[in-house]
Amino acid sequence: MLVDIKNITCSYKNHIALTDVSLSADAGEIIVCIGPNGAGKSTLIRAIAATIPLQNGHIHVDNHEISQLAASQRAQLIAVVPQTVIMPAGFTVREVVAMARYAFHPWYQHHTGHDDQIISYAMAQAGVAHFADTPANQLSGGEQQRVAFARAIAQQPKVLLLDETTAHLDLHHQHAIINCIKALAQCGVLVIAAMHDINLAASFATRVCVLQKGHLLADGAPATVLNQSFLEQVYQTPLKVVPQADHPTPLFLLQH
Amino acid sequence: MQYAVSQIKRLRDWRGAAYLLALTLCVSCMLVAIVVGSVAIPINTVIVVLWHWLRNIPETVIPSNLVTIIVTIRLPRVVMVMCAGAALGGAGAAYQGLFRNPLADPYVIGVASGAGLGAISAVALGGALAFAWYLMPLGAFVGALVVVGLVYLLARGNAQYTNNDLILAGVALAALANALTTYIMLNIGRQLSQLLGFLLGGATIVGWDAVGLMVVSVVIGMTMLLIAARDLNVLLFPEEQARFLGINVVRIRALVVIGATLMTATAVAFHGLIGFVGIIVPHSVRLFVGGDHRRLIPLSACYGAVFLLLADMLARTIQSPQEIPVGIVTACCGAPFFLWQLRTTKKAA
Numbered sequence: 001m002l003v004d005i006k007n008i009t010c011s012y013k014n015h016i017a018l019t020d021v022s023l024s025a026d027a028g029e030i031i032v033c034i035g036p037n038g039a040g041k042s043t044l045i046r047a048i049a050a051t052i053p054l055q056n057g058h059i060h061v062d063n064h065e066i067s068q069l070a071a072s073q074r075a076q077l078i079a080v081v082p083q084t085v086i087m088p089a090g091f092t093v094r095e096v097v098a099m100a101r102y103a104f105h106p107w108y109q110h111h112t113g114h115d116d117q118i119i120s121y122a123m124a125q126a127g128v129a130h131f132a133d134t135p136a137n138q139l140s141g142g143e144q145q146r147v148a149f150a151r152a153i154a155q156q157p158k159v160l161l162l163d164e165t166t167a168h169l170d171l172h173h174q175h176a177i178i179n180c181i182k183a184l185a186q187c188g189v190l191v192i193a194a195m196h197d198i199n200l201a202a203s204f205a206t207r208v209c210v211l212q213k214g215h216l217l218a219d220g221a222p223a224t225v226l227n228q229s230f231l232e233q234v235y236q237t238p239l240k241v242v243p244q245a246d247h248p249t250p251l252f253l254l255q256h
Numbered sequence: 257m258q259y260a261v262s263q264i265k266r267l268r269d270w271r272g273a274a275y276l277l278a279l280t281l282c283v284s285c286m287l288v289a290i291v292v293g294s295v296a297i298p299i300n301t302v303i304v305v306l307w308h309w310l311r312n313i314p315e316t317v318i319p320s321n322l323v324t325i326i327v328t329i330r331l332p333r334v335v336m337v338m339c340a341g342a343a344l345g346g347a348g349a350a351y352q353g354l355f356r357n358p359l360a361d362p363y364v365i366g367v368a369s370g371a372g373l374g375a376i377s378a379v380a381l382g383g384a385l386a387f388a389w390y391l392m393p394l395g396a397f398v399g400a401l402v403v404v405g406l407v408y409l410l411a412r413g414n415a416q417y418t419n420n421d422l423i424l425a426g427v428a429l430a431a432l433a434n435a436l437t438t439y440i441m442l443n444i445g446r447q448l449s450q451l452l453g454f455l456l457g458g459a460t461i462v463g464w465d466a467v468g469l470m471v472v473s474v475v476i477g478m479t480m481l482l483i484a485a486r487d488l489n490v491l492l493f494p495e496e497q498a499r500f501l502g503i504n505v506v507r508i509r510a511l512v513v514i515g516a517t518l519m520t521a522t523a524v525a526f527h528g529l530i531g532f533v534g535i536i537v538p539h540s541v542r543l544f545v546g547g548d549h550r551r552l553i554p555l556s557a558c559y560g561a562v563f564l565l566l567a568d569m570l571a572r573t574i575q576s577p578q579e580i581p582v583g584i585v586t587a588c589c590g591a592p593f594f595l596w597q598l599r600t601t602k603k604a605a
Contacts (some may be wrong), residue, residue, distance in 0.1 A: 051500070071504050100501065
């Protein structure tokens with residue numbers, strides 16, 4: 001197992017965000033976590049990236065207890081695309097993507113031609129290569145998000161974590177990013193994504209996890225997990241279901 | 257943070273030129289600064305004397321009083337001024353990166369005032385009889401570290417730290433430190449004019465041993481900043497994202513705080529409270545070479561040295577033979593610059 005999460009509990013100052021969650025996943029899977037606001041999706045992402053402490057349980061990635069790893073070792077294993085990324089002034093897109101390679105070298109070493117290739121490849125994958133030399137902070141929100149995605153790819157991670165990454169993207173770029181995620185998974189990258197769009201999740205996930213109030217309610221193939229009565233109960237909202245001829249899961253829409 | 261970066265791409269081609277220009281300006285301004293003074297010394301004489309002095313060969317042709325003026329008065333002062341400028345420029349660039357705030361500068365966040373209080377307290381405690389120069393940098397470093405620590409803790413509070421809190425905490429602590437400094441000065445009494453000169457900024461102490469200490473602290477401070485420079489780029493993103501990218505946030509922050517504070521403290525101890533060098537210089541440099549701290553910090557130090565040297569020359573000559581504190585010159589250039597920067601930052605936000 002590439003990622004092995006055993007009985008983890010996490011909490012913020014005065015509320016518990018995750019309760020006794022266990023999950024294990026293998027290379028090449030695309031796992032999408034869905035659930036209402038505050039269900040613990042982002043907390044799960046943070047826990048795997050080891051930026052919040054666990055109160056209970058443990059997480060192994062590639063047979064390493066993640067809290068035992070040095071920050072730079074962790075960054076060579078796990079990459080995260082955060083919900084929103086605001087680019088600082090004074091850096092081109094290429095320079096921002098190059099930050100992914102910092103963890104691979106000590107401070108006195110300049111990055112190599114090999115790093116340059118990885119950076120260029122990552123920019124091409126995320127569709128930001130044509131503004132490589134533009135100041136990153138002058139791009140639109142969606143473009144900045146894609147730069148963050150390129151930076152995560154340039155870390156060449158074994159585990160890629162996405163926190164609402166596609167939320168700010170237009171349809172064309174959502175499609176492009178999802179194709180890119182599928183390609184990465186085929187190369188053996190484990191992708192774990194937190195997401196609100198159930199239909200988008202169903203279209204590309206190999207597994208869907210449903211979280212509610214910090215509990216993992218369901219975990220399985222999209223076609224088995226995503227059914228009307230269960231989702232209506234989780235979201236406390238009546239849904240309309242539209243079957244699709246060419247896809248095993250139906251579309252879930254709000255009832256008017 | 258919004259800088260005028262629309263032309264970054266075109267200006268990036270000037271990176272190499274920026275280093276070359278910095279070096280040329282440093283050397284030429286240094287020579288001019290030795291030439292200019294109450295007794296003007298011809299530049300070829302200056303070069304000959306320096307050449308012999310560097311090779312440690314006695315010089316016989318040039319009158320010995322000129323040699324004395326150059327080697328024991330002007331040269332140490334010029335080196336001291338350049339080191340102080342480099343310290344303030346480099347520290348300013350580092351603090352701006354650390355606090356993710358384009359207005360952070362050793363003066364604005366109160367570190368310089370803390371160093372001033374520490375230095376004055378050291379003098380007061382060290383006995384008002386001798387101007388205990390060697391106690392000042394130590395006191396200044398302690399004072400500056402206390403202020404940095406307090407600013408950090410106050411701004412951090414219980415929640416996640418935010419940058420505006422940090423600047424406001426710095427302003428409040430600077431006011432307190434300045435008030436205490438004035439109180440101690442009034443009580444020392446005797447050397448009021450000398451101490452006033454210290455508060456306004458001016459090269460008060462220029463023995464070769466003081467210069468040596470200044471050079472050492474700039475070398476140590478700059479080394480720490482250059483070690484941290486690359487990873488400081490990532491700290492421009494929120495702390496959590498920096499950790500996603502594999503940065504040891506605590507280590508980098510510690511390196512930057514100690515390095516920048518050490519340089520600020522010695523600059524204040526030997527050269528008084530000089531404002532705005534740490535804000536004018538890094539901003540101007542950033543326009544030409546971008547935000548990468550690996551270039552920004554060393555170039556800010558170089559141009560800081562040049563800037564303070566020019567300001568010091570102006571301060572020496574504008575009312576010659578009387579000398580005005582260099583802090584007045586830098587404040588006259590810096591305050592309008594700061595206000596302009598404040599406006600552009602506000603517009604961007």
